[in-house]
Amino acid sequence: MVRRSIPHYDLYGDQAVPGWSNSFNFEWIPERSGPNNWEIQPHVHDAFVQLLYLTQGTVQVQLDSARHFVRAPCLLVVPARTVHGLHFSPDVQGAVVTATQKPLESLASVLMSELLPVIRTPTVLPIEESSRHADALMPLFLAVEREYRHPASGQVAAGMSLLTALLVQVARIQDSLQTATPSITSRKSAQIERFRALVDARFRTRLTVDACASELGVTAGQLTRLCREVLGISSLDVINARIVHEAQRDLVYTSTTVKQLAAALGFDDEAYFSRFFRKQTGQTPREFRASVLAQMSGTAAAPVVLPSS
Template sequence: MTAEVPFFYIYGEPPREVDSRFVHVERVSDRVAVHNGHVSAHSHPHLHQLSFWREAEGDYLIESERMTLPGTALVVMPAGIVHGFDVPVRGDAIVISMSEGFWADCTEAMDARIVDALAGPRLLDVDEMAEEFGLLFERVEREYRYPSWAQADAMAAYVRLILILIARLGEARNKAGSGVNAQGKRLLTRFHILLERHFRERWSVERYVEELGTTAYLLNNAARGGHDLSAAALVRGRTITEAKRLLLYTALQIFEISTTLGFEDQTHFSRAFRQAVGQSPATWRAVHLAARR
């Protein structure tokens, strides 16, 4: 029953309350004595993070998926997402950690395409834009280390530019979302927000449609344009992602996970998981736990 994924204020430090406009900037190398290039799976429940990596050819973990870090990369990590990494000690990154309030200040009134590009965790190869991203991250770092008048506003301005570049990069690469108009993007963003709040309650698509004040046609059109999936598939996918997270990072029994995710019973949960993943929850857990050892 005890969760095995630690959560921190800043890595290695116990959780604490933060101010509404809290920002913290440091380099991964600042804590190398603590982690020596290996940061175990953890999360920051109240902090969003942006990190810019150089010479970081290692592994990066997001939830249950392990990815390869390219030499130059940018990671978008929303609050509460489980993550970790293994990189050579020479690899380094500038990490900007922001409270919900500061993040909201940065994204308020932004184009819907930008907000949608930041809806989930991302690991981006940014080699072709390394100079631009590097300069902006270094400006944020300088503002943090050498505070002056209007420090928070200056850092927020640089963060906004970083977010705009991320969205532009996505547009240039024809990432998901290119097939939906601005109105559809706003609807999709609102849907993602509701989904995060209520997926454990097993809301039907009809309930989301009602709460959003739209139609099933418009919601599905936005979902297919943004993700090439139906709204129902996105709901199922979010539930399965959370199930994997609980199976891999907690000691909860399968019937407890079933209850946590709003299923009627363990049988219904196991059937849904097998249909999505191709393995029973118990088998999937055993295989992935063995791979972590």
């Protein structure tokens, strides 16, 4: 059997940017889909959530193992690590925003925890044009566009705040339809979501594939086959990617030593953690931190002396 490979992008066709970064992007749907003959092949964003608002046309959408055909007006929510592909009609119109998911989740956990399932659940949401909540959607998308296209002090903070307001409207529309709208209803997709939730909750405990499989009521082999079929990667890859994502963010945005970080992520030995990190990223934790801090300061990636662990 030939193992398929699902591309991982920042935006479709672009090289993926680091998942530890804070960023957001705005585009009109035809900008990217038009040059691709209205076809966006299945791919994954490792750290980014997307919200698409179709105001005209139709779309055939794949979200993990589920497929839908929907007409405008509608909203699509595509969380990080969701395999998704889209085929638009040539008359499509609408907007799409892409943002780093973890900062949005952090804001939601403080401001409105009910937004967390909105951010994390792949969703196809029909819009009733008469809905008073729907009236607020396009003004918010346009505000995000203005913030994105005119960089100024506090751009990321303003953008993330506007996106949080946009997610509030999505939640209100869901409530008005009296449905939780988890568009992924297949058994396979439900199992994947349970697995992801388990990994998010316990990745700091050196979670094993066997332990996950046991908790989900499947064998380790079944879980790995399921992940390869739906996500294009193994179950161990899912766990390792979550650990690396957290490690990269802490290395960039905190002064935590490598030894402290290793312990916080469930590694008893700093050297073992460093070997694990290098295998996953091609760099040691110290090399990664030095390189990124140099880039962020606008200097060349020269060796940086870091505190000992």
